[in-house]
Every structure is written in structure tokens, then in C-alpha cells.
Amino acid sequence: MPTKIIRSITRVLLAIAATVLTAMMLLTAVDVVMRYIVNRPISGAFELTEYMMALFVPFSIVYCAEQKGHVSVELLIKRFPEFVQRGVGLLTSLLTMLFAALIAWQNLLYIGETYADKLTSSVLLIPAFPFIAPVAIGIGVYGLVILLHIFNPTPEKG
């Protein structure tokens, strides 16, 4: 059951990331065309790209984790007996989850701070706090995906 919930969360995050990536490409292209051909750049394109990156990158980290695409070195550990591999794997997974939880927690606090400080972007005055949430959510879910992989270790994809 928890597996299913996390799977569907990562699906949703992937869909958001894909939409934002497409939008970011279109925004950059249209901005250039508007600037050099019509001489009217899109106002706030800079900060919009930044906010899009804030949405897109943390969710892409989740998707990559779900696909087991993050880089790790297995050259040495593979030479050890199975139980050592499992033990070390458990330990590093726990450390990873702990670290992810720390980052997620700090970013939750950061959402509150930027909300209280009324931090906004400089041109369009869009509040910053909703765009810190994806970092907290993304890194948090990343930790959950790592947890999930402890219980069902499927073979790594190349």
C-alpha cells in the first residue's frame, strides 16, 4: 500500500516536472524572439525561469531516484559477501534518509520565514514562499523513495 501511494506521488511530480520543463523551454525561446525581433522582451522572464527551476529540479531528483538513476560507485562493495553489502546498504540508506529529512525540515522552516518576510521576486512581485515548498516536498519524497528501495531492492538499471 505505501508503495502504491509513493508511486502515484512520483507520477504526479513527474507530470508537473515535464509540464514545467516544456514551459521553460517555450518561455526562453519566446523571450529571445520577442527581444531580438519585436524588441519587446517578456518582463520578468528571468525570475519566472528561476521559479520554474525551483519547481522542476527537486521533482526531477525524485523521478531520478525512482528510476534508480542517481550515480553511485558499486565497484568495491560488489566484492564483499552478500550480508556485508546488505548491511552497508542499509546504513547508507538510513544516512541518506536522515540527511534528506534534515533538508526537507529546514526548507519547511524556510517557507515560514520567507512568508513572514514577505519575500517576493523583483519585477513581478510574485511571493517566493510557494517555490520553496517544492524543495521541501521534493527532497522529502526523495527520502521516502530511498526508504521504499530498502524494502524492494530491484536490480539497478544501467
Place this chain on the structure above:
Amino acid sequence: MDPTTAGYLAIIVLIALIFSRMQIGIAMGLVGFVGFAYIVGVDPALGLLKTVPYTTFASKDMSVIPLFILMGSFAFSAGMSEDLYRAVHKLLGHLRGGLAMATVLACACFAAISGSSLATAATLGRVAMPEMRKYKYHPSLATGAIAAGGSIGILIPPSVILIIYGIITEQSIGELFLAGFIPGILEAAFYIATIGILVRRNPALAPPGPRATGKEKLLSLGKVWEVVVLFLVVIGGIYTGIFTPTEAAGIGAFGTLCFALIRRKMTWEKFKVSLSGTINTTGMLFLIVMGAMLLGYFFSVSRLPFELATLASGLPVNRYVILVLILLVVLLLGCIMDSMAIVLLTIPVFYPVILKLGFDPIWFGIIVVRVTEMGLITPPVGLNVYIIQGITGERMGTVFRGVIPFIIADICEIILLILIPQLSLFLPGLMMG
């Protein structure tokens, strides 16, 4: 324990974590966080976790990375790499070893619109291998050429690794792109010459293939003009200063998508695959970048890079000896780790040393990336070798034997690049002047 000692200890712990199969980005971030907490305090370290991830991700400069990856993904989905191979194959196929040479040349051309190389190696493995089998090429020459050719992509602009190098060392991405151009072409030339020498010494390795008619050659070239246009717009735009690299990446990705749509090569399914592939690679890169940023904060308060630079510049040896030692470390890492991870791991430590020794930062970027590229085909973990082995089904030993001549070519080219910095610095000098 003083900060610098903590820095050395941290490196040992980091290596231990990485060898325990911890994800590299997390290992770097965790060590950076704990080290920073030890030297400066727990609260400031928690403060880093608060601000560093957001500022690393929400960056206009960084948006150039997913956009260039997307451009390559679209080009790949649209079958541009296969078309390139068929075109070059028609031009060179009748030469002895021509099919292997065509593989290398097609890789170099595809690299001009793609920021990474593994996909190139994989496609060409599927297209070129059956052709070379048909004309009875020796399997080790065939697989070696594909694996080596696939590694060219990293240096020829646009290059994701050079972007990362530019961001962490605060060097101009445009200059780095131009600097990588000649060394990238030279690499292809060296590989082609290697194939030429091999077949001259042993003609049985590669019997001549079919000769294409002039009409066929023209027709096949007609299929690759999009690649030329995209490259000219993207790199030409950066060179002349019309586009920033980010703008060039956006235009490039959009343009590639348009070409793919016009050719009716882009289905909804392929579009989704291009997006999810790009998202996967972006996630992989940014986890490492985030870790590297955290580690960087720790390194700067530990003063380790500074101490190391002072130590190295005080040694009574020629500065090239130190350079070669640094490159050997990079090469060793290259044998077990991804190029991007190596650049992010080693540059923060070695970069101050290089500056202190008076080497040019742009030139050093090219050399370091060129060395990590060599790591893609060196045992025991030459990533390209595994991919090619997987696709072609040849034995691992055959592929590794096949890449040895190309590794020798790599060493020769790197020596040449070190001895003649102008090979890297000529084009960026033109742009600035």
C-alpha cells in the same frame, strides 16, 4: 583538530562513503554539512541546508543544463544520429576502415547538437555495428571505434560538463564552449587516424565497403542540414554574443523540436520519452551539484584548498609535474566514476592549486574534461565499454582490446593539448579580441 586536518579527514570519509555505494551527491552533501557544523557550528550548518538547495536549483544560469539536455533528447528521438551516420557512411564507406571512421565522424557531428554522449554511443552501436558486421570488420575494431567515438561528445559544444565547470569556477561558459571546439575536432581526427593506422598495418581488420554514387552522397547530405543549422544558430549565437548560453539552449531545444515535428519524427510517445529522459538526467546532475555546493562551503572554511595550493606551489618541482599528478588523480577517478561527479568533486580542491601555479583556467577546464572523457573507455569501469558490450553482445575482452589503440590516441592528444595551450585558447581569444 584544526580545520585543515578536518578537511583531509573529510576527504577520507567521503571516499569511504562513495565506495559504500552511497549516492555521490548525498555523500558530498552530508560530509560538507557535518564538516561545516564541526568547524563553524550546527546552527550555521542547518542554515546552509535551508538556503543552498533552493539557491542552487532556482537559478537562471543553471537552467541552461536541462535545456541543452532536452535539445539532445529531441535530436535523439528524431533519429538525427542515425541520419548522420548514414550520411557519413555514404561519404567514407568505400575507404578501408571507412565504416569505423564514419562512426567516429557521426559521433562528433551529433555531439555538436547534444550535450552528453552515452545516448550517442548507444544509438550508433545499434546502427553501425550491423553494418560493420556485414562487411566483416573485426569485432574489436568495430566496438572500439563505437565506444571511443561515443566519448567525443563531452568536449564539442554544447557540453554539459563544461557548463558545470564554468559555473563552479566562475568562468565564461561561452569561452569554455569555444575552447572545447578544436580539441573536440582534434579528438575525432586522432581516432580516425588511429583507425587508418590500424587497417594499414592489418588490412584484414576492415575490408573496404560499398562505394556510394555522387547522387546518393548528395541525397544523404540533404538529410543532415538541420543539424548544421542548429549548430550554427546555437554556437554561432553564443560566439557572436547574440545569445547567452541559456537563450541559445532554449532556442536550440525549441528549434530541434520544430525540425522533429516538421519531419514527422516526433510522436506524442517520443515527446514524453524525451521529457522523462531529460528529467532523469537533470535530477541526477542536480543532486550532485547540490552536494558539491555544500561540500564547497565546508572546503572553503577548512582552508584545505588554500593550504594545498600553498603547499603545491612551494614544492621544488616543475609546475607541470604537479599538473600531471592532478590529472592522474582525475584519470584514476575516471576509471570508477561518472565524468560529472569527478569534475564536481575535484575542481573545488584542485582549482586554487592550478590558479596559484599560474595555469590558464579555461585551458585547465578543457584538459580536465578531456581526461575524464578518457575515463569513459578505460577499464575497469569504462561506461561506454559496458554500453557497447551490452548492445553488441560481443565479449567484454573484445571491446576492451578494441579500445586500447584509442586510449593510446587519447594520451597522445592530451599531451599535445598540454604542450600547445593555443589549441584550446585560440578560439576564445578571437571572441574576446
